[in-house]
Amino acid sequence: MKQFSAFLLKEFRHMGRDWRTLLILVVMPVVMVLLFGYAITTEVTQTRTAVLDPTHDYLTRRITDRIAANPFFELTATCASAEEVDALFREGRIDLAVVFAPELASAKAADASAVVQLLIDGSEPNQAAVRQGYAMQVIQEELLTASVASGEPVTDVSAQIPLINVSTRMLYNPQGKSAYNFVPAVIGMILLLLCTLMSSISIVREKENGTMEVLLASPLSPAVIIAAKLVPYFVVGMVNLLSILCLAHFVMGVPVEGSLVAFLALSVLYIGVALALGLLISTLVSTQLAAMLLSMLMIVPTMYLSGLVFQLDAMPLPAQAVSTIIPARWFMDGARRLMIQGVEVRHLFTNFMVLGAELLVLFGLSVLLFKKRLE
Amino acid sequence: MIVPMSLLYLVEKEFKQMMRNIILPLVFLILPLAMMNVVPRLLTQEVRHVRFVVVDNDHSTSSEQLVHKISASPYFDLVAAVGTGSEGLAQIESGDADLVLQIAPRFEREMVRTGRADISLQANAVDGTKSGLGASYAAQIINAFAAEIAGEQGAATRAEILSSRFLYNVNLDYKTFMIPALMGMVLVLIVGFLPALNIVGEKERGTIEQINVTPVGKVEFILSKLIPYWTVGLVLLLYCMVMAHIAHDVSPRGSVLSILLFATLFLLVISSLGLFVSNFSDTTQQASLVMFFFLMVFMLMSGMLTPVTSMPAWAQTISLFNPFRWFMEAMRAVYIKGSGVSDLLRPLLCLGTMALVLFPAAVLSYRKQS
Amino acid sequence: MNRDNIVIEAHGLTKRFGTFTATDHITLSVCEGEIFGFLGANGAGKTTAMRMLCGLSKPTAGTARVAGYDVATEAEKVKRNIGYMSQKFSLYDDLTVAENLRLFGGIYGMKRSEVKAKTRDVLVELDMVATLNQRVAALPLGWKQKLAFSLAVFHEPKIVFLDEPTGGVDPVTRRRFWELIYRAADRGVTVFVTTHYMDEAEYCDRVSIMVDGQIRALDTPARLKETYHAASMYDVFYALARTARRGE
Numbered sequence: 007m008k009q010f011s012a013f014l015l016k017e018f019r020h021m022g023r024d025w026r027t028l029l030i031l032v033v034m035p036v037v038m039v040l041l042f043g044y045a046i047t048t049e050v051t052q053t054r055t056a057v058l059d060p061t062h063d064y065l066t067r068r069i070t071d072r073i074a075a076n077p078f079f080e081l082t083a084t085c086a087s088a089e090e091v092d093a094l095f096r097e098g099r100i101d102l103a104v105v106f107a108p109e110l111a112s113a114k115a116a117d118a119s120a121v122v123q124l125l126i127d128g129s130e131p132n133q134a135a136v137r138q139g140y141a142m143q144v145i146q147e148e149l150l151t152a153s154v155a156s157g158e159p160v161t162d163v164s165a166q167i168p169l170i171n172v173s174t175r176m177l178y179n180p181q182g183k184s185a186y187n188f189v190p191a192v193i194g195m196i197l198l199l200l201c202t203l204m205s206s207i208s209i210v211r212e213k214e215n216g217t218m219e220v221l222l223a224s225p226l227s228p229a230v231i232i233a234a235k236l237v238p239y240f241v242v243g244m245v246n247l248l249s250i251l252c253l254a255h256f257v258m259g260v261p262v263e264g265s266l267v268a269f270l271a272l273s274v275l276y277i278g279v280a281l282a283l284g285l286l287i288s289t290l291v292s293t294q295l296a297a298m299l300l301s302m303l304m305i306v307p308t309m310y311l312s313g314l315v316f317q318l319d320a321m322p323l324p325a326q327a328v329s330t331i332i333p334a335r336w337f338m339d340g341a342r343r344l345m346i347q348g349v350e351v352r353h354l355f356t357n358f359m360v361l362g363a364e365l366l367v368l369f370g371l372s373v374l375l376f377k378k379r380l381e
Numbered sequence: 382m383i384v385p386m387s388l389l390y391l392v393e394k395e396f397k398q399m400m401r402n403i404i405l406p407l408v409f410l411i412l413p414l415a416m417m418n419v420v421p422r423l424l425t426q427e428v429r430h431v432r433f434v435v436v437d438n439d440h441s442t443s444s445e446q447l448v449h450k451i452s453a454s455p456y457f458d459l460v461a462a463v464g465t466g467s468e469g470l471a472q473i474e475s476g477d478a479d480l481v482l483q484i485a486p487r488f489e490r491e492m493v494r495t496g497r498a499d500i501s502l503q504a505n506a507v508d509g510t511k512s513g514l515g516a517s518y519a520a521q522i523i524n525a526f527a528a529e530i531a532g533e534q535g536a537a538t539r540a541e542i543l544s545s546r547f548l549y550n551v552n553l554d555y556k557t558f559m560i561p562a563l564m565g566m567v568l569v570l571i572v573g574f575l576p577a578l579n580i581v582g583e584k585e586r587g588t589i590e591q592i593n594v595t596p597v598g599k600v601e602f603i604l605s606k607l608i609p610y611w612t613v614g615l616v617l618l619l620y621c622m623v624m625a626h627i628a629h630d631v632s633p634r635g636s637v638l639s640i641l642l643f644a645t646l647f648l649l650v651i652s653s654l655g656l657f658v659s660n661f662s663d664t665t666q667q668a669s670l671v672m673f674f675f676l677m678v679f680m681l682m683s684g685m686l687t688p689v690t691s692m693p694a695w696a697q698t699i700s701l702f703n704p705f706r707w708f709m710e711a712m713r714a715v716y717i718k719g720s721g722v723s724d725l726l727r728p729l730l731c732l733g734t735m736a737l738v739l740f741p742a743a744v745l746s747y748r749k750q751s
Numbered sequence: 752m753n754r755d756n757i758v759i760e761a762h763g764l765t766k767r768f769g770t771f772t773a774t775d776h777i778t779l780s781v782c783e784g785e786i787f788g789f790l791g792a793n794g795a796g797k798t799t800a801m802r803m804l805c806g807l808s809k810p811t812a813g814t815a816r817v818a819g820y821d822v823a824t825e826a827e828k829v830k831r832n833i834g835y836m837s838q839k840f841s842l843y844d845d846l847t848v849a850e851n852l853r854l855f856g857g858i859y860g861m862k863r864s865e866v867k868a869k870t871r872d873v874l875v876e877l878d879m880v881a882t883l884n885q886r887v888a889a890l891p892l893g894w895k896q897k898l899a900f901s902l903a904v905f906h907e908p909k910i911v912f913l914d915e916p917t918g919g920v921d922p923v924t925r926r927r928f929w930e931l932i933y934r935a936a937d938r939g940v941t942v943f944v945t946t947h948y949m950d951e952a953e954y955c956d957r958v959s960i961m962v963d964g965q966i967r968a969l970d971t972p973a974r975l976k977e978t979y980h981a982a983s984m985y986d987v988f989y990a991l992a993r994t995a996r997r998g999e
Binding site: 031053054093101136142196211293306315316317321349 | 402403404405408412415416420422423424429430474475505511513514517520521545546547548549550551552553554555557558570574575578582585663664665666667669670671673674677678680681682686687688690691692693696699700710713714717718719720721724725727
């Protein structure tokens with residue numbers, strides 16, 4: 007035990023000496039959460055719109071004004087020709103164009119085919135679908151009210167069309183503030199990558215320098231040496247977790263609806279898994295460059311198979327199966343439910359079990375591989 | 382400009398070292414393969430199987446028809462029909478449902494009598510995309526249903542006046558949207574990290590001393606570090622493009638030359654940044670952490686996963702200085718819309734300016750004498 | 752040795768890192784073709800001084816001229832005229848012997864054919880022809896040191912700086928290494944070498960002994976032994992080094 011604490015002290019001293027790295031380690035995650043917590047949002051809030059209106063009659067102006075007044079749209083251009091609209095799309099300056107055919111107001115329903123046409127940049131499918139839906143709704147409403155106001159219906163039948171009024175309410179997160187949704191996910195992403203990177207590189211560095219040999223020559227068992235190497239990074243991980251949590255809660259206003267203890271327990275487990283992952287990487291490679299590269303490649307599954315932005319249940323089955331071993335998936339899911347929905351801990355049984363099992367498997371495998379190399 | 386002989390020797394050395402690394406060539410081969418073949422098949426932000434609970438307070442033919450219509454769509458799965466709104470909420474609470482659809486009493490009668498009827502939707506908004514699109518799809522189906530009834534009554538629909546059309550990515554295919562961005566991500570992951578580890582690695586091993594004590598020029602030295610990554614980046618990009626074509630039949634609508642122009646600039650910017658960071662770092666760990674920060678900011682604030690226009694104004698301002706944003710916008714525009722260089726002057730200007738700042742910064746931050 | 756032609760010249764050369772003075776006003780001059788031993792205990796400031804002379808580190812105070820150029824303002828010109836072998840014998844482990852030589856030959860502007868011919872000559876001289884296409888990582892320490900030395904003089908510089916070139920090898924290997932140094936000196940190369948081994952100090956034309964960043968003694972080995980009434984350079988060194996106040 008005395009030897010262990012001596013080792014541990016050595017590791018902390020190493021870290022303390024390299025204050026530049028330590029500073030980066032402590033400050034960086036906070037900055038990232040602050041940036042990404044607000045910046046990552048899938049809400050469609052701004053639709054840059056151009057209007058091509060050759061007639062400028064009463065109704066087209068009404069619709070244009072309505073669009074200009076709606077915060078969802080940002081009227082960026084009034085075009086004179088279809089070519090101009092086209093160029094704006096190709097330059098990526100607009101997302102949507104409202105094109106009026108000549109003489110909209112006088113058009114009769116019977117012979118009018120598409121007198122108002124919406125052109126939507128389909129590059130980004132979801133945004134396009136939402137924009138289309140919303141723009142259609144706004145213009146339809148305007149057509150309807152305009153016809154009522156002018157007393158001269160745009161179409162003879164518009165009044166007869168049954169209108170089903172759909173009122174939508176968003177639960178838990180009524181303003182649709184995406185910060186709520188993405189903060190737990192961002193925490194999961196940063197903790198995993200940072201802890202994996204830190205532990206894999208620091209262990210491989212000892213290998214590169216040859217100091218690992220010295221440590222291994224000591225009477226301590228490999229498992230203890232490894233643990234001593236990981237503890238300081240575990241502490242850094244915890245410092246990061248707590249600083250991020252305070253930031254998210256007090257500055258960004260993310261709630262912690264469920265049990266804080268359960269959230270912390272989940273996080274501790276998760277940090278453990280990330281460190282063990284780094285450890286495993288360090289047993290597989292011999293250079294810092296390789297360790298770094300492998301740790302970084304964790305970005306790919308963590309970004310795409312964790313449910314961060316992409317829906318897991320829409321993925322093909324094999325991908326869904328693979329996602330069940332992605333630790334970030336279980337952390338993000340658990341953290342979202344604990345922080346935002348406030349579900350009871352018993353609903354998170356699977357999350358705890360999977361992360362716990364992964365911790366054991368990764369750590370056990372690393373120690374095994376480590377011993378094998380020694381023999 | 383006469384290329385000094387020593388540059389050739391230095392570049393040769395960098396290439397050899399790169400190819401002799403056990404792991405690098407493997408990563409060069411496999412990462413693009415995975416990013417072009419596997420990831421696009423996973424990527425979908427399409428919302429399907431939104432689980433909904435219905436609270437039908439009307440129990441009429443119309444309301445039943447409507448529920449049937451919604452549950453028949455591929456977007457929705459009917460989980461349960463319950464009696465009260467609070468029972469529906471309980472289902473959301475337990476995580477068994479995403480959406481509660483509540484049909485008002487006398488729904489059918491109101492619709493026939495006044496042409497107006499009420500339906501309320503409650504969505505679990507923790508997941509913004511799912512709730513937003515789910516609610517939007519539901520509203521569309523409901524409106525279509527209304528139009529259908531109108532059609533039965535012999536009325537023309539408003540849809541005939543108002544039409545809409547999706548441009549470029551006509552089928553709203555998510556792959557088309559993501560593949561150019563994934564190519565960018567391959568470049569970021571490889572050409573973003575490697576240069577940052579290069580100089581600091583030579584510092585750690587002590588080999589940089591041996592170079593510093595020679596009369597080799599600063600520009601030459603930095604160029605010798607830059608050229609190999611730049612070459613590897615372009616080769617990987619072409620490799621990705623070929624695979625995207627084979628695996629998904631996705632090819633650029635615009636010219637390949639304009640893609641290469643943007644890639645050249647982007648690679649210059651990102652590897653200069655890496656070398657700059659490397660010059661300032663004492664250890665590989667430091668350089669990795671700093672680059673990790675930069676690359677995460679580059680990727681997550683670029684519009685790759687979530688739109689730039691959805692970000693708050695300050696974040697949009699930051700993204701103006703994000704080289705990855707401009708490269709990806711250019712890639713997507715050329716791939717999906719067939720834009721040419723003349724349409725993309727803004728990305729060109731931004732990337733060009735960054736290159737003009739960062740390359741000299743990389744050269745000047747390299748100190749041969751401490 | 753040409754006593755009229757001074758090729759290394761330092762006046763009050765000083766390097767401070769914060770409050771710590773690594774090298775404290777050292778003054779010395781070295782003639783063309785001389786083997787100059789630069790002695791001192793660990794942490795005495797030898798490496799720092801040598802790095803300043805090579806143009807790798809800027810002096811905080813004082814001046815030095817190497818091959819006629821100022822090390823602070825004309826570092827790049829200094830570098831054209833010197834060779835340097837650092838403590839870490841900075842060879843590229845992942846390149847072969849031939850590739851290392853070719854790289855550094857190329858950096859100094861040697862032609863490919865020239866590099867090729869010279870590589871053969873050097874390897875014959877080192878008796879390492881068989882290692883031509885072996886990676887440096889696989890070589891024994893003694894061979895790496897010989898190779899690193901050859902690399903430092905490959906472009907035929909006027910002056911070569913060697914920082915503890917023979918650390919960690921057996922006496923026979925060290926002796927062989929010194930034969931290389933003598934041969935270089937015979938060709939008129941000035942050798943500036945730091946070492947811990949007092950037998951090596953005896954091989955030098957002149958030596959200086961550094962303690963706590965300052966030069967405490969500078970003369971030929973014979974005269975130093977006389978001054979300090981010592982039987983060997985070891986005794987001279989011990990007499991001076993034990994006055995050191997700073998450790999490693």
